[in-house]
Amino acid sequence: MVGLSAGEKQFMHGGIAQDLRSDGRQRLQFRPISIQTGVIPQANGSARVTLGTTVVIASIKAELGKPAPLRPDKGKVVIFIDCSPTAGPMFEGRGGEELSSELSVGLQRCLLGGKSGAGAGIDLSSLVLAEGKICWDLYIDGLVISSDGNLLDALAAAIKVALSNTGIPKVSVIVEASAEDQLEVNVSDEEFLQFDTSGVPVIVTLTKVGRHYIADATSEEESQMSSAVSVSVNRHGRVCGLTKRGGAGLDPSVMLDMISVAKHASENLIAVLDSEIAAAEAAEDDGS
Amino acid sequence: MPAKTVVFTNVRKFDGDKFRWLSSGEYIQMSGRAGRRGIDQRGICILMVDEKMEPSTAKMMLKGTADCLNSAFHLSYNMLLNQLRCEDGDPEKLLRLSFYQFQADRALPDIEIHDSWCPSRRCIRFFSSIAHSARRASLTTPSTAASARLPPASRPALSPAHHPLIVPHPPARGLPARLRAFFSKQVKALEKERDSIVIDEEESLKDYYNLLQQYKSLKKDVRDIVYDPKYCLPFLQPGRLVSLLYSSYDKKSSVSQEQITWGIIINFQKIISHVEDKRPENSQYTVDVLTRCVVVKEAGTKKSVKIVHLKEQGEPAVISVPLSQIDSLSVVRIYIPKDLLPFEVRENTLKILSEVYSRFLKDGIPNLDPEEDMKVQSNSYRKAVRRIEALERLFEKHEIRNLPLIQQNIQVLHDKQELSAKIKSIKKSLRSSTALAFKDELKSHKRVLRRLGYITSDDVVEVKGQVACEISSADELTLTELLFSGIFKDIGIEEIVALLSCFVWQEKLQDGRKPREELDLLFSQLQETARRVSNVQLDCKVPIDVESTVNSFRPDIMEAVYAWAKGSKFFEIMELSSVFEGSLIRAIRRLEEVLQQLTCAAKSLGETEMEDKFQEAVVKIKRDIVFAASLYL
């Protein structure tokens, strides 16, 4: 991260206080988002999301696997984020590991709910084929190509779009009444099940700089943050997850305020994403 | 090295030309080291005078001022390019703030005081003291401006009414701001005065005045035609009465006027003019005329003779007047005695003249008619005469003619016109005085640089310009052009060194040897390039002389430097050329400087080969006695 001089910092704080950030946005405005789906053909679903100059790719691969013994009626979802060295020299070698694990954990918390799987954004029970025997394992991989702030939001959006693009092949289970674990399955190559992403939440990160919060901070603004709260909100306005980063402490009232502001901002984001997804699907339909 | 005492064993020295006294500047310099700082209370200077010395010479030497420091500022291409290279560089500002400009401003204009408008003596003294202190100031090193000029005691309040008319001659370059302000104040005062003069019926008066001026000029034309030697010489016979123009100074009204008086022609002569034009019609003639004069004794032992009117006091004398002073020739001729030396004879002749004058007082002494008597046949004469007649008729008809105070009004109008003329001239000199010293040269230099491709038309420095920026010890343009022509690429190091020696050797050797063939070839290439560059400069209006610039590159030491680079000893190369040792050493040292600069230039070009070559050349010549730091240690 490049440092900022005292003068620049003061300028930035002043701008945020006056509701005019360095690229002309207001405090709660997002940068222009653009998405592309199907960027990785060999994955079941993929998407690339560009949020200003932050670019991330998410890909989803589905494999048949066995459900966990403690939760035989739920499929498995693994989220893994990687920061590519192309985003910057600081990610070279093992430099990006800390950030990657932080992002992965954050996403998991927001999308998958608690340990029991309750309250997850993704409906895990829909992944089960044969209870206790076969289920789909979803491997969600995110790759940060260009890092300019607000990675969490971008990744969550990418996952959402990728999920909407995912086609899980239809599987018919040849039922044999044996108690064997081996089951024959017929993996269809043609029919696909689309995922229902209406329940998938988006994440809105509010960065507190000085006395104000901004949404969709650039990396320079992020370097000035005192603390950041990432709230995952779904379509119905329900909070699905919460992460706080940053060293400064927050007063609980401030926290509640931030959550409500995040909810407010998420409506916009969801609307934009939905329209983009629809456009992408339409384009895909036209194309194919 | 400080010393307590300085002894001059001789007060005369040989400066290469003649044996002369020490100048005050030299004396100041040499005696200045007497007295150690902090140790001696005073320094002692002893002069041994062996011969007779005028007290004035001694005074000048001991009490004189130091040598005047005159700026030898010279606008070079290198300086201009370096200025253009950085964003802050402002060549004009540099020139404006240069010492040269300052000295030019200090050389104040010659201030002339117009006597007729200066009633107050105080004012005269005031302004003459300015002029005096200005002249003094320009001799010494310049001190701060206005305070030096105005003597603190006399600073009278100048009311507009007392404004003396100062007519400045526009100075060669630039007026300082204070003087400009002063002159513009003066212009304003004059304008106010002029506008305050109100004359009745100014318009028609102006008409009349213009007619009058025309009339006067036509008359003058006629006079010139008629009194051309071609026509009037036959009539300049001795004894002829002639009317003369002379100026008289009227003490009361402080105006000098042209008046007419009569005299008798004695003789005429041709002036031997020193002009090449020897055509007889154009030669000047003077006429010796006997008339009443007054001898005025001026300062010193000079005497001058002034013509006065016949009726006034004075003595009869023969005075030479030029043809232009003759107003008209009369028909009357009187008999003059042969010998005019005795006073009484002259007096008598003049008495006769006055008698004739009084006899013809009614109608005036009849004059020679140009057409009939003098046989002036030219067309222009006739035309002019006709126009004069027409004007005279106009005069009759003019309504103002009969106004009682016509003459005075005319005079007042005349003064007013003169005021306007003066205002105009001051304004003109003010306008021209804001010129910067080297402005034209700056423009033409920039044109040259653009033409040769050193800077773009936007004044951004190009590749060639960047190379020229590095070179300051030799002619940057020629050397850069030579560099870009690739001549240094293929020749050996010794040849490079020999070629560069032409740039650093400025003296003219009488019997310089021609260098060997290949060096001569290089030299001729150098001359070609120099000629090309000089031609471009001439095209762009830089005042240079192509031939002399080309000839300033001399090949006299090429052989010597070639041998030095090859490794010969110093006494060997001294045999090759007949120059002073010191000059040769100085040339080789300058050569090394040029080589270092060329190394930087080659580096900026990216030509590593040439860079190495130049560095090697430096190594080859930088050795032995030529570059020894001190000859003693």
Place this chain on the structure above:
Amino acid sequence: MKELLISLNQTQKVRLQAALQHLAELASQVSSSNLAVTVADTIPVNNEDGILKGHGTTEFDGQVVATLCGIVERVNKLVYVRTLRARYKPEVGDIIVGRVIEIAPKRWRLEINFSQDAVLMLQSMNLPDGIQRRRTAVDELNMRSIFEENDVVCAEVRGFQHDGSLHLQARSQKYGKLERGQLLIIPAYLVKRRKQHFHHLEQYGLDLILGCNGFVWIGEHAEPIDSEVLEDRDKIPKDKQRDTPLEVRRNICRISNSVRLLSALGFALSVEAIVDTAEASKSSNVDIKDMLGAEFYVQTAEREVQRRASLLRKKRFV
């Protein structure tokens, strides 16, 4: 340098393609017949002798071979390769903007988007009290009071050190610390060398410094400080200094967005182009943040086509 990726819908894509096509045509009409070479291409010199091989060339097997990708330029006998898109290549007299990354004994090291860090010596910088004197040890200890780490500094290239790194100087009043504004990083080849790199945009009340190294500073206008005024300024504590007014801030954002836009389009930056773009956005009532949107992007490209076409026409008639 982060690239601005703008998503265009179909029509916009078509329009953009058309505009870029036009520009390519115009460029081909204007350009001289200079050869474009890549690495290891031979440069034809027709066996002339005395050819000077400049930057980007080398001698190989008796032939002149290019070591960079670019266009071959000739000045008399000098042959060199001028690169089109390359790292910043500094020259003496360039104005650059850099960030202090280290304070070393008697010098500051600045990062300037070059292969090496530039050095600004303590002697090449004016002291705060403005007096010209030798720098003492106390001055060295107080270097931090002049520039700290991460400060943005504007300076001029004075020369090269023996190891190739740059030697800077900041002695004039208008060089020095830059505050109250923002720094943008754009590709260095987009900033062409001009007569003037400092621009005081009076109508907006801000300073625009186009550093030749690709760092562009847009900030509130700072008067070059007089040394006598300096004492009063130090007395005002930093936080009480008045903040940038909103109007100026808006202008700063607009200008910086036009810079971002022009660099994303790959057009060379000049003051006129930047101000034109900002004016066009103002006149067509485009919101500041929408300047980075797709529509204005395409419009700017089309406007550039028109401008270049009219310039070409003017040149033809002159």
